Amino acid sequence: MNEKSVAVEQINVLKKKLDAAIKSRAAVDSDLKSQSSLLVQFITRLTKLCKGIDKELDSRLGKLKKLLAKGAPIADLEQQIAFIAKIIQNYELKTTKEINQLNRQCNDTAKALLKINTLPTAEKQELRNILKEYEQSKETLVQYIPVLSQLVKTYDTALKLSPALPKKGLLDALNNGITTEKKSNESQVASQVVLAKLTYVIDHLVLPEKHTSELLKIKDQLTHNISNDKLMVSLLDLFDVIITDLQQEKATAESFLCGLSETLSDVQNAINKTLFCNKESQSSSQELNARLHKQVDEMSTVVDSAKSISDLKQKINQNLQSIVKTLEDKTNTENQHNQQIENQLNSMTDRVRELEKQSQVFEEQLKQQKIKSMQDALTKLNNRAAFDDYFSGQLQEFHQQAYELALVILDLDDFKRINDTYGHTAGDKTLQVMAMTLTKKVSPGAFIARYGGEEFVLVYSGETQEQLLKHLNDLRKHIARLPFKFKNNKVSITTSIGVTHIKAQDNIHSAFERADKALYQAKDQGKNRVVYL
């Protein structure tokens, strides 16, 4: 091979290499173009997403997009990206701080709302769910929107149910000037508030036994989704019962006071008469005494003027007879007087006895009313007022000299399901059976009360944690085995129990809150269990 042919061959090889290099450069260019366009699209979307969060970020992203579009050198792109990374890092720090603060605020608000006694159990459960779910911070602020919405809703319910606050809630205020559809919702909510209040009033009304069936009938009507007209009728029925009772009570008090005033004036008359008789008898007695004195004096004159023994005998005899007569008169007058006094005394004693009887009846009525005001109408257990009274007394004793004082809250599980599936009457019967079971099974020294709804409270003295846990678990198991039967279905009802011992620094609220927290944990851990805190 000559030199020329070698050179031609080398040129051909170089040509091929050049062609290959041009092709791969074209491929790289096209890749770069498509990647740049992808990057531009990405930056465009990112810009839209971040728009408004931070002005500096908006402008830097805009610049980066322009540089990419015109194919600016990598060094320029790198500089912009470094700026953007810094802004994002600062924003992340700020957001983390805001998230922590929001988390704290949500927790505090939920806890504050939980303390409102009038809040329905369902709302309280929601709040507990919120507290549980938000124990750890969320990653973004957006995740807090549902919890904030729930808190506003619960706050609104609390406002509506609070007797001290105007009946218009926060949501109503926010919704001012809204459509008629919303207004009809508003009136529905208002009816529900009236229903809840009426049920509360009926539960806490202290009326004689004979009205119980009427009250329960009205309460039953209230539980069936009733129209506003029927609600008005129920309201009037309730007023009728209250007015009838007030009138009866007024009549009883009037008749007692009338009797009292009559007896008092009788007693006064009797005393006046006795005083008058006394004066009369005193003057007649004085008269008789004077007569006696005179007759005795006459005796000596008789002795002096007697002419013979027989004359003396005769005159003394006459004088003695008149003295005997005077003494007889005196005895008669005194007997009469004594008889009069005895009669007066007897009649006064009768009247006082009668009055005593009336006042005993009245006292008994007052006692019964006091008992009723401390008694739950449905279950006949102590009610919440009685619990407050008893527990504050126990706390006072505890603070004077500490001892094992424990508070237990027992709540029926899924009770709403019983009402919804088998009706409110079945629900009421369940509560009554539960009350009887507690009365039978709870240690004799413990205090039992229905706190409200399907919640019962027990107060134990002198029981250790171990003894309490054993006793409460036995009770829980016993309740779970009770053979309830509704509409031919065998139903098992379970309970969740929260228990705590009172500590030196406790007051009624902190103690109740801890027991309630224990109950919440029992519910949260799957119900049908006892949790000690």
Ligand SMILES: Nc1nc2c(ncn2[C@@H]2O[C@H](COP(=O)(O)OP(=O)(O)OP(=O)(O)O)[C@@H](O)[C@H]2O)c(=O)[nH]1
């Ligand atoms: N029958 C009847 N039901 C009542 C009475 N008081 C409250 N309730 C009902 O008790 C139910 C309580 O329901 P929730 O607060 O949801 O509690 P729950 O269904 O037991 O759920 P958990 O407590 O989570 O197990 C509601 O449906 C109330 O209407 C009452 O005196 N009689």
